[in-house]
Amino acid sequence: MRQAVTLKAALLSALIFLTLLGAWQLATRQAGSAAQALTPEQQEYMKLMGKDPGAQKASGFPTPAQMGSTVARHLSQPFYDNGPNDKGIGVQLGFSLLRVGLGFAIAAMVAIPLGFLIGMSPLVHKALDPFIQVLKPISPLAWMPLALYTIKDSSISGIFVIFICSIWPMLINTAFGVASVRRDWLAVARTLEVSPMRKALQVILPAAAPTILTGMRISMGIAWLVIVAAEMLVGGTGIGYFVWNEWNNLSLTNVIFAILVIGVVGMLLDLMFARLQRMVTYVE
Amino acid sequence: MRLVHPRDDGPQREEQGKLERPYLQVESLAKTYPGAGDPVFEQVNFGIERGEFVCIIGHSGCGKTTILNVLAGLEHASEGNVFMDGREVAGPSLERGVVFQGHALMPWLSVRRNIAFAVRSKWPAWPAARVDEQVRRYVQMVGLDQAIDRKPCELSGGMKQRVGIARAFAIQPKMLLLDEPFGALDALTRGTIQDELLRICADTHQTVFMITHDVDEAILLADKILLMSNGPRARIAEIVVNTMPRNRSRSTMHHDPQYYRIRNHLVDFLVTRARDLSEGRAPASPEVVRPGLDDEPRSQAPVAPVQRIA
Numbered sequence: 342m343r344q345a346v347t348l349k350a351a352l353l354s355a356l357i358f359l360t361l362l363g364a365w366q367l368a369t370r371q372a373g374s375a376a377q378a379l380t381p382e383q384q385e386y387m388k389l390m391g392k393d394p395g396a397q398k399a400s401g402f403p404t405p406a407q408m409g410s411t412v413a414r415h416l417s418q419p420f421y422d423n424g425p426n427d428k429g430i431g432v433q434l435g436f437s438l439l440r441v442g443l444g445f446a447i448a449a450m451v452a453i454p455l456g457f458l459i460g461m462s463p464l465v466h467k468a469l470d471p472f473i474q475v476l477k478p479i480s481p482l483a484w485m486p487l488a489l490y491t492i493k494d495s496s497i498s499g500i501f502v503i504f505i506c507s508i509w510p511m512l513i514n515t516a517f518g519v520a521s522v523r524r525d526w527l528a529v530a531r532t533l534e535v536s537p538m539r540k541a542l543q544v545i546l547p548a549a550a551p552t553i554l555t556g557m558r559i560s561m562g563i564a565w566l567v568i569v570a571a572e573m574l575v576g577g578t579g580i581g582y583f584v585w586n587e588w589n590n591l592s593l594t595n596v597i598f599a600i601l602v603i604g605v606v607g608m609l610l611d612l613m614f615a616r617l618q619r620m621v622t623y624v625e
Numbered sequence: 626m627r628l629v630h631p632r633d634d635g636p637q638r639e640e641q642g643k644l645e646r647p648y649l650q651v652e653s654l655a656k657t658y659p660g661a662g663d664p665v666f667e668q669v670n671f672g673i674e675r676g677e678f679v680c681i682i683g684h685s686g687c688g689k690t691t692i693l694n695v696l697a698g699l700e701h702a703s704e705g706n707v708f709m710d711g712r713e714v715a716g717p718s719l720e721r722g723v724v725f726q727g728h729a730l731m732p733w734l735s736v737r738r739n740i741a742f743a744v745r746s747k748w749p750a751w752p753a754a755r756v757d758e759q760v761r762r763y764v765q766m767v768g769l770d771q772a773i774d775r776k777p778c779e780l781s782g783g784m785k786q787r788v789g790i791a792r793a794f795a796i797q798p799k800m801l802l803l804d805e806p807f808g809a810l811d812a813l814t815r816g817t818i819q820d821e822l823l824r825i826c827a828d829t830h831q832t833v834f835m836i837t838h839d840v841d842e843a844i845l846l847a848d849k850i851l852l853m854s855n856g857p858r859a860r861i862a863e864i865v866v867n868t869m870p871r872n873r874s875r876s877t878m879h880h881d882p883q884y885y886r887i888r889n890h891l892v893d894f895l896v897t898r899a900r901d902l903s904e905g906r907a908p909a910s911p912e913v914v915r916p917g918l919d920d921e922p923r924s925q926a927p928v929a930p931v932q933r934i935a
Contacts, residue, residue: 525729528699531717533746533796543742547733623733624778 444503456515514556518549683853
């Protein structure tokens with residue numbers, strides 16, 4: 342029964358995909374066929390005016406076939422490096438993932454211990470709450486000028502922006518998870534005279550782990566959204582810079598390809614955290 | 626001057642001929658929650674001897690769980706003291722095992738690791754093999770060998786509560802505190818676990834303090850039943866001695882003529898007298914009664930007190 346539903350859903354997905362592809366094909370072909378409606382005299386006139394109707398097809402929106410060949414070209418050679426403006430998609434992705442990974446890891450190292458502290462101490466919670474409430478809604482990119490001015494390194498500024506955007510969900514979720522650990526489990530730890538360190542690591546951490554992982558998953562989602570924008574700003578390397586660079590080259594096929602890659606990688610990152618989340622989830 | 630001892634003189638006292646405290650001694654305990662005017666309970670005095678099984682019965686809200694938490698060291702009383710084995714109870718301790726109302730097992734650990742967590746807390750220096758041996762012994766004691774590697778969510782309510790009991794016994798505490806451990810179980814399961822608990826306590830000579838709402842459960846398990854009047858200003862109004870032999874069992878208990886005398890006494894107390902004795906009208910030093918064997922004790926108690934005793 343469930344398999345049948347899965348199969349039907351897969352068929353439906355394939356159908357939607359093919360429909361979209363067909364619509365795309367039709368839409369892009371019409372742009373090309375507009376040139377055939379003109380008489381040769383009209384075409385020549387347009388060429389004289391600098392509006393070559395034949396060339397319109399090349400610089401316009403790509404057809405699925407053109408897209409396919411671009412995808413194949415990129416995927417067949419993902420790791421080449423021909424200087425600053427011509428790097429393989431794998432290299433660009435690597436730079437982006439490295440920045441996200443570093444910023445995210447530093448954020449986790451700060452947010453999880455701090456979240457523990459906030460969750461365990463109502464005093465610290467009350468004291469830090471105003472700061473968190475003010476800092477949380479700030480768009481991470483708003484920090485960019487300040488980061489560039491103080492750090493003076495565009496690459497590290499990118500990492501800083503990832504850090505600042507991924508810290509909040511982790512911090513808030515950790516604090517919430519730690520604060521809502523069931524009193525019973527803490528009472529058990531107290532009657533067993535468990536040391537504070539052992540209580541934190543063996544009772545509170547596993548009890549709050551699902552909530553903490555949810556925070557990490559949200560953070561990773563935001564970090565992957567922000568890295569593209571950040572790299573468009575700072576330039577140099579990364580998938581965001583690749584998009585911006587190809588836009589400047591007016592290569593829409595490459596832009597579309599990059600968009601697809603960003604989506605797929607984002608999905609894989611989310612899947613990874615979903616799996617981690619499943620590992621620490623418990624049924625009460 | 627304060628009256629420290631309940632009237633039940635322990636055997637030790639007669640033997641040694643001097644003032645000897647019972648194993649666990651509760652002295653004029655009171656608890657007032659912040660913001661509330663009257664204390665929930667006050668002047669709570671009682672003692673538990675080594676190896677004794679004591680149940681406390683009373684209506685909801687009279688502070689039974691608070692008393693148990695104070696004995697466990699999880700809560701502080703507003704007034705009064707608790708002494709165990711000659712030392713004051715100041716905080717939670719491995720000397721007192723607690724079985725919680727809602728089992729309180731850690732759902733991310735298997736049965737084995739839940740109990741091992743407790744065993745390792747008590748004996749941190751033990752090697753893994755020794756810990757596991759202790760764990761398996763106590764899992765076996767509650768008859769859960771088959772389920773030792775299952776998570777709590779894969780167990781029935783009765784099995785979970787058994788694990789909770791095994792965990793409390795596994796640290797070999799001087800005293801066991803049970804907070805209405807069978808409240809959430811169906812009658813059949815409850816009966817089975819009651820029998821098990823009775824057997825285990827008889828084998829280990831465990832000292833037990835238990836909260837219950839179930840009159841029959843108290844008669845089956847307890848040597849002494851503390852009756853609490855209603856709150857606010859609840860007190861231990863009476864101590865009922867279970868005069869039935871200790872080898873009583875669930876299946877034959879109701880054939881003993883004493884059973885109904887005790888049962889009627891308890892039910893009468895809960896239905897009418899608990900309310901009449903509320904708001905501090907119960908004596909500070911509870912009377913010890915043996916239903917059916919004493920001359921009518923109720924004639925001495927105030928039947929319908931008119932005034933609050935301030």
